[in-house]
Amino acid sequence: MRSHSTVYAVAALFFLAGVDAFFRLNCAIIQTGRVDPLVNPGTVAAHAHTIVGGSNIGVNATGVSLSNSACSSCQVQADKSAYWTPILYYQYPNGSFYEVPHSGSVVYYLGRGQNATTIPFPPGFKMLSGNKALRSYDNQTMTWGNASYAGEPVANRISFACLTAGTSPPSQPYMFNVTQCINGMRAQIAFQGCWNGIDLYKADNSHVAYLSGIDNGVCPPGYEYQLPVIFVETDYAVSQVPGATNDSAYTFSQGDPTGFGFHGDFQNGWDQEVLTDAVNDCLTPGDPSGQVQYCPALYASDTNGASYNCPEQPPQIGEPVRGLIDKLPGCVVVTPGPDSAMAAQMNCAVGVPLPSITSTVDSTPRPTASPTPGATFGLPDHEYLGCYNDTNGFISTLNEVSYTNYTVMTVEWCQQYCMNLGYRLSGVEYAQECHCDNEINPTALNANNQTTNQCTWACGGTLTANADGVQELCGGVDYINVYNNTNSSFNAFGDMSNTAGNASPYTLPAAFAANYLGCYTDNSNTGRTLTGVSISLPNMTIAYCAQHCNSAGPHGTGYQYYGLEFASQCYCGNAISTASSLLTALTSPSNSSCQDRCVGSEPEICGGGGVLSMYNNTGFVAPAIKPSVGKYLSGQCLLDPSTGGRGLQGAAYSNSTNMTVERCIKFCLGKYYHYAGIEYGYECYCGNSIVASTGNTIEYCGGSGFMNLYYSPSL
Numbered sequence: 001m002r003s004h005s006t007v008y009a010v011a012a013l014f015f016l017a018g019v020d021a022f023f024r025l026n027c028a029i030i031q032t033g034r035v036d037p038l039v040n041p042g043t044v045a046a047h048a049h050t051i052v053g054g055s056n057i058g059v060n061a062t063g064v065s066l067s068n069s070a071c072s073s074c075q076v077q078a079d080k081s082a083y084w085t086p087i088l089y090y091q092y093p094n095g096s097f098y099e100v101p102h103s104g105s106v107v108y109y110l111g112r113g114q115n116a117t118t119i120p121f122p123p124g125f126k127m128l129s130g131n132k133a134l135r136s137y138d139n140q141t142m143t144w145g146n147a148s149y150a151g152e153p154v155a156n157r158i159s160f161a162c163l164t165a166g167t168s169p170p171s172q173p174y175m176f177n178v179t180q181c182i183n184g185m186r187a188q189i190a191f192q193g194c195w196n197g198i199d200l201y202k203a204d205n206s207h208v209a210y211l212s213g214i215d216n217g218v219c220p221p222g223y224e225y226q227l228p229v230i231f232v233e234t235d236y237a238v239s240q241v242p243g244a245t246n247d248s249a250y251t252f253s254q255g256d257p258t259g260f261g262f263h264g265d266f267q268n269g270w271d272q273e274v275l276t277d278a279v280n281d282c283l284t285p286g287d288p289s290g291q292v293q294y295c296p297a298l299y300a301s302d303t304n305g306a307s308y309n310c311p312e313q314p315p316q317i318g319e320p321v322r323g324l325i326d327k328l329p330g331c332v333v334v335t336p337g338p339d340s341a342m343a344a345q346m347n348c349a350v351g352v353p354l355p356s357i358t359s360t361v362d363s364t365p366r367p368t369a370s371p372t373p374g375a376t377f378g379l380p381d382h383e384y385l386g387c388y389n390d391t392n393g394f395i396s397t398l399n400e401v402s403y404t405n406y407t408v409m410t411v412e413w414c415q416q417y418c419m420n421l422g423y424r425l426s427g428v429e430y431a432q433e434c435h436c437d438n439e440i441n442p443t444a445l446n447a448n449n450q451t452t453n454q455c456t457w458a459c460g461g462t463l464t465a466n467a468d469g470v471q472e473l474c475g476g477v478d479y480i481n482v483y484n485n486t487n488s489s490f491n492a493f494g495d496m497s498n499t500a501g502n503a504s505p506y507t508l509p510a511a512f513a514a515n516y517l518g519c520y521t522d523n524s525n526t527g528r529t530l531t532g533v534s535i536s537l538p539n540m541t542i543a544y545c546a547q548h549c550n551s552a553g554p555h556g557t558g559y560q561y562y563g564l565e566f567a568s569q570c571y572c573g574n575a576i577s578t579a580s581s582l583l584t585a586l587t588s589p590s591n592s593s594c595q596d597r598c599v600g601s602e603p604e605i606c607g608g609g610g611v612l613s614m615y616n617n618t619g620f621v622a623p624a625i626k627p628s629v630g631k632y633l634s635g636q637c638l639l640d641p642s643t644g645g646r647g648l649q650g651a652a653y654s655n656s657t658n659m660t661v662e663r664c665i666k667f668c669l670g671k672y673y674h675y676a677g678i679e680y681g682y683e684c685y686c687g688n689s690i691v692a693s694t695g696n697t698i699e700y701c702g703g704s705g706f707m708n709l710y711y712s713p714s715l
Contacts, residue, residue, distance in 0.1 A: 021111040021282070021283045022108050022109060022110045022111055022283065023108070023278065023282050023283070023290050023291075023292055023295055024106055024107065024109070024291075024292075025075055025076055025079060025106070025107045025108075025109075025292070026074070026075045026104070026106055026306070027052035027053060027072075027073055027074035027104045027105050027106070027107055027306070028074075028104040028307035028310070028312070029050055029052060029073065029312050030054070030057060030072075030082075030310065030312055030313055031051040031057050031058075031312065031313050031315070032048065032049070032050050032312070032315060032322060033049070033316060033317040033319070033321050034046070034047060034049070034317045034321070034329055034330060034355075035049060035051060035057065035058060035084075035317060036059075036084070036265065037058070037059055037060065037061040037062075037082075037267065038126050038128055038201070038265050039128070040059070041059065041060065042059055042060055043354070043357075044059070044354045044355060044357065045059075045330075046330055046332070046346055046347045047086060047132070047253040047254040047328070047329065047330050047332055048086070048253040048321045048329040049084040049085060049087065049253070049265075050084060050085060050087050050102070050105075050234070051082055051083070051084040052073050052082070052084070052104050052105050053066070053072055053073060053074055053079070053080060053081050053082040053083050053269065054069035054071075054080030054081060054269045055070050055072070055080075055310055056068060056070075056269075056360075057069075057082040057084075057267075058316050058360045059316060059357060061082060063123055063124040063125070063126070063267065063268050063269055064123075064124075065362045066080050066081060066082055066267060066269025067080050067123075067269045067270070067271065068080075068362060068364050068365065069269065069362075069363060069365070070363035070365055071306075071309055071365070072306065072310055073104065073306050073307060073310045073311075073312075074107065075292065075302055075303055075306045076274075076292055076298045076301055076302055077301035077302075078270065078271040078275070078297075078298070078300070079269070079270050079271075079274075079275075080269035080270070080271075081266065081268050081270055082266070082267045082269060083105060083107055083230075083232055083264065083265070083266055085187065085232065085234055085262070085263070085264045085265075086132070086253040086254055086256070086263065087099055087100075087252070087321060088100040088187070088236050088250060088251075088252055088253075089250070089251055089252070089253065090238075090241045090244050090249055090250055090251075091249045091250075091334065092243070092249070093246075095326075095327070096324055096325065096326055097251075097324070097325050097326075097327065098241055098244075098323070098325075099321070099324075099325070100236045100237065100238055100240075101241075102235055102236045102237060103235075103307075105232050105233060105234045106232070106233045106234075107231075108231040108233070109228040109229075109230060109278070109279075109283065110193075110215055110228060110229040110230075110231055110283075111279075111282075111283025112211070112216040112229055113193055113194075113211050113216060113217065113218070113219065113226045113229070114218045115218075115219065117226065118227065118228055118279055118283055119225055119227060119279070120227075120228070120270070120272065120275045120280075121227060121228070121268045121270065121275065122268070123268065124200045124201075124268065125200050125201070126201045126266060126267040126268060127191060127192055127201065127208050128205050128263060128264070128266075129157055129189055129190065129191040129192060129205075129263060129264050129266075130158060130189055130261070130262055130264060131261060131263065131340075132254045132256070132261045132263050132341075133254075133340040133341045133342075133343075133346065134256075134258075134260040134261045134337075135256065135336065135338055135339065135341060136260055136337050136338035136339075136340075137153075137173055137260060138153060138154070138155045138260075139153050139155065140153075141153065141155070143209075143210045143212050143214065143217075143220075144218075144220030145212040145217070145218070146218060148218075149212040149213065150212065151212050152212070152213060152214065154210055154214075155173055155260070156173065156214050157210065157214055158187075158189055158259065158262050159172065159188045159189075160172055160173070160174065160175055160185060160186065160187055160188065160259055161185070161186040161188065162176040162178070162180060162181040162186075163182075163183035163184045163185070163186060163235070164181060164182060164183065171188070173259070173260065174258050174259040174260055175250060175258060175259035177247040178238040178239075178247055178250060181238050181239065182239045183239070184236060184237050184238060184239070185238045186233055186234065186236070187234045187236065187259070187262055188231065188233050188234075189231070189232050189262060189263065189264045190210075190214050190229055190230070190231045191208075191229060191230040191231070191232075191266060192205070192210050192211075192229075193210065193211045193215070193219070193227050193228070193229040194208060194209040194210065194211060194219035194220065194223035194224075194226060194227065195208050195225040195226075195227050196208070196222055196223050196225070197224065197225045208223070208227075209223040211226075211229065214229075215229050215231065216229075230266055238250065251328075251334050253328060253329060253330075253332065254332060255333050255334045255335050255341060256335070257334055257335075258336065258337055260337070261341070274297050274298070274300075274301070277297035278295055278297045278298050281295065281297060282294075282295035282298065303456035303457070304454075304456060304477060305431065305456050305457035305458070308431050308458070309431075309456075309457060309463065314358070315358075316357060316358050317355050317356075317357060317358075318355040318356035318357070318358065319355040330346075330347070330348060331349070331352060332346055333345040333346075366469070366470065367470050367471065368458070368470070368471040368473065369471065369472055369473070370473065372384065373385060373386040373446075377483065378411040378412045378415050378483060379415045379416060379485075381485055381486050381487040381490075382415050382426070382483045382484065382485055382486070383483065384481070384482075385482040385483065385484055386446045386481075386482060387446070387454050387455035387475070387476075387479055387480070388440075388444045388445065388446055388479065388481075388482050389445040389446075389454075389479060390429060390444065390475075390478045396441065396480075396500060397427060397440060397480050397482060397500060398426070398435035398437035398440065398441070398480070398500055399435070399437055399441065399499060399500035400436055400437040400494060400495065400496065400498055400499055400500070401418070401421055401423065401435070401436040401437075401494070402433060402436070403417060403434045404430075404432050404433050404434075406431065406432035406460035406461075406464075407460060407461065407464060408460075409428065409431065409432045409434060409460045409474055410459045410462055410472055410474075411459065411472050411473075411474070413434070413461060414428050414434035414435075414436075414474075415483055415485070417434055418485075418494075419485060419490070421494050422438075422492055422494030423437055423438055423492065423494040424484060424485045424490060424492045425437045425438060425439070425482060425483070425484055425485070426483050426485070427475070427480040427481060427482040427483065428459065428473075428474035428475050428480065428481050429474065429475035429476070429478075429479065429480040429481070430457065430474070430475060430476070430477070431457040431460045431463070431474045431475070432459075432460045432474070433474075433475070435480065436494065437494075437499055437500050437501070438494055438499065438501075439496070439499045439500055439501025440500060440501065441500035442501070442503055444500075454476050454477075455473055455474075455476050455479050455480070455481050456473065457473065457474055457475055457476045457477075458472070458473060458474065459471075459472040459474035460474070507602060507603055508603070509597070509603055509604070509605050510601075510603040510604050512605075513542070513615070515615050515616045515617075516613070516614070516615055517582075517614040517615060517616055518582045518583070518614055519582070519583045519594035519607070519608075520563070520576065520581065520582055520583065520611065520614050521580050521581050521610065521611060522563075522565055522571075522580060522607075522610055522611060522612040527577055528571060528577065529563065529573070529576060529577045529579075529580035529614075530559075530562070530571040530576070530577070530612070531577065532571070532572040532573040532574065533548075533549075533552045533553070533559075533571075533572050534569065534570060534571045534572065535548055535569075535570050536568050536570070537568060537570070537599075537600070538568060538599060538600075539599060539600035540564065540567065540568045540569070540570060540599050540600045540606060541600040541601040541604060542564060542598065542601070542604050542606065542615070544600065545562050545563075545564050545570035545606075546562055546615065546617065548570055548572070549561075549570070549572035549617060550562075550617055550620070552572055558617060559572035559573055559574055559617060559620065560573070560575075560616065560617050560620040560622070561573050561574070561576060561614060561615065561616060561617060562614075562615050562617060563607065563612040563614045563615065564605075564606035564607045564612065564613045565596075565606065565607035565608070565610075565612045566606070566607060566608070566609065567597060567599045567607070568598075568600075568606070569606075569607070571612065574622075576614070580612075583611060594606075594607045594608045594611050594612070594613045596608040625708060626661050628710075629661055629710065630665065630712070631712040631714060631715075632665050632669075632676060632710040632711065632712040633710065633711060633712070634708070634709075634710055635709040635710060635711045636709050637706055637707075637708060637709065638677055638706065638707045638708075638709040639706055640706070640707070641691055646679070646685050646691070646707070647687075647690055647707060648673075648676075648677050648685040648686055648687030648690065648707070649685075649687055649691055650668075650671065650673050650675075650685070650686040650687035650688065651667070651668065651685075651686045652683065652684060652685045652686065653667060653684050654682050654684065655684075659678065659681065659682040659683075659684065661708075661710070663684070664676050664677075664678050665710055667686070669712075669715060671686055672715055673687055673688055674687075674688050674712055674715065675687045675689075675690065675709065675710070675711050676709075676710045676711075677707035677708060677709045678707055678708050679706065679707035679708075683707075685707060690709075
């Protein structure tokens with residue numbers, strides 16, 4: 001168990017709370033090893049890093065070489081910058097270390113700060129945030145502040161989040177005891193947002209300064225140029241370390257088992273025109289999600305296939321850093337603190353042999369062919385039909401024949417393959433799949449006009465080719481580039497027994513009604529989202545479910561909410577379970593997470609597998625408590641004793657057809673009881689005292705184990 005003797009006067013760090021505007025980039029790993037062209041240019045770095053971004057990253061990387069990278073492992077290809085952080089390891093009792101798995105980082109650009117203008121990073125700019133030697137919380141070094149914007153400890157640039165199965169604890173400035181972090185531990189770092197306007201880099205990082213509030217506030221004197229605040233998140237899969245039993249055995253590659261020494265580096269490799277447009281146009285209040293699809297400058301080079309188009313490069317430093325290793329890379333000693341680590345504990349002494357450095361040849365971007373629908377592309381007579389959604393219905397867009405081979409796959413290879421088998425239509429998908437048919441699935445949707453890039457994955461055959469030819473696109477995740485052989489003399493002799501043309505024509509879903517609330521999760525293992533009555537019918541429609549829930553309920557009073565699931569199921573309830581979450585709200589049916597068509601009305605959507613189409617019964621009138629009946633006044637909502645029995649144990653009677661408050665009180669008054677209570681909607685109980693109960697002053701209950709209580713001091 002990791003402990004800290006110092007009490008940290010630090011509020012929970014929620015850097016992104018209240019962000020005015022931002023955009024975020026998903027970035028896969030591009031390089032690992034002791035590479036750090038900022039601190040150790042041209043040579044082996046002191047400790048190992050995980051790097052995301054431009055493919056030309058290396059010990060000699062410059063802003064120019066990065067911007068000329070063939071590709072970026074970040075989703076926006078115009079960003080060929082490099083971002084790096086230390087590797088996290090787990091130390092076993094025998095002294096060996098295991099790299100904690102992670103798949104990359106998420107990089108945020110925050111548009112905050114009180115300056116009227118935020119400027120883009122200039123070409124050649126680079127900076128480092130954090131102090132690798134720290135092993136305890138530094139509450140003395142403060143950001144600059146003024147009367148309006150107070151400074152705070154610069155140590156707040158670092159935070160860690162523990163991703164648990166339930167509600168996660170607040171972030172903190174040091175590593176968690178990770179046993180509870182079954183969904184990962186997230187390391188987070190904010191960079192400086194103020195620049196002196198002169199130096200592109202200084203070894204002591206004095207060319208930049210933090211905003212007064214780290215991610216917001218004002219810049220100090222001498223640093224009047226406000227930059228976007230870079231915020232980097234890295235999720236470590238701590239629960240996936242084999243045989244990990246010691247929470248204190250996690251350490252970063254510079255020998256830091258606390259997390260206080262976490263740090264990050266940034267080297268600008270952006271296309272400056274794109275970055276300028278993004279900062280000017282997309283760091284203003286607007287879309288709160290940070291998705292690049294809402295920023296035209298970024299969207300133009302967006303791809304969800306960055307990790308495939310730009311895979312991790314071979315290591316440049318000749319020493320093991322991945323998987324299980326005998327010792328920390330370099331001459332690093334684990335130093336738990338609280339004193340800062342000394343240089344000798346993080347660096348090799350003079351004369352210690354260094355591992356080899358593989359010379360790299362900087363690559364240059366290759367042009368990517370993006371054919372226009374209707375144009376000929378690939379082999380002669382092959383017309384490009386477009387990018388199609390390959391997930392509508394149970395039959396693929398092209399369904400007769402398929403073949404997978406990453407190494408050889410190109411558009412031309414697939415076209416020839418389909419021609420040889422007697423098929424006119426060919427399609428490429430997932431960078432490596434070829435599909436053939438003579439008819440296209442009528443349920444397939446052309447995705448060329450959708451709001452997100454879909455067919456953006458580079459073909460495996462052109463990506464791995466030694467030649468510097470044109471890069472081709474081979475679909476994407478569930479999206480396929482389709483081509484048609486228009487040669488009238490072509491003999492389409494291919495077998496058609498499984499053709500995609502047999503699929504039923506696609507019908508657009510009906511628009512949601514005005515009382516639609518959204519698509520909600522519904523997990524039977526954790527309790528239903530709506531817990532009233534339910535019904536399943538082979539001809540279910542939205543209208544029938546609405547009518548059923550409006551007339552059901554206690555004594556036909558109806559329910560406030562109704563929802564549909566699995567195409568044929570209807571659920572009713574007066575409350576939406578807190579265990580449920582809203583997946584998609586009032587969006588168009590084509591974008592909803594609920595996609596099952598109602599069995600009784602094909603155009604309508606009736607939820608899906610484990611998801612509920614939720615509606616509000618606008619005509620529902622909630623039952624109201626009668627404040628008084630004669631001398632009897634409404635009291636508390638009485639909870640029945642936990643030991644069993646009722647809270648009122650005098651006379652009792654039930655009437656399942658026409659029970660009313662008046663009837664119950666009249667009954668109890670006739671039996672000379674001061675208390676009357678109604679439970680389950682039709683049971684009446686009387687008494688002159690309350691048995692072992694606790695009350696809640698709520699508006700309406702009278703349910704299972706509760707009764708609406710009335711009392712009269714005189715009879």
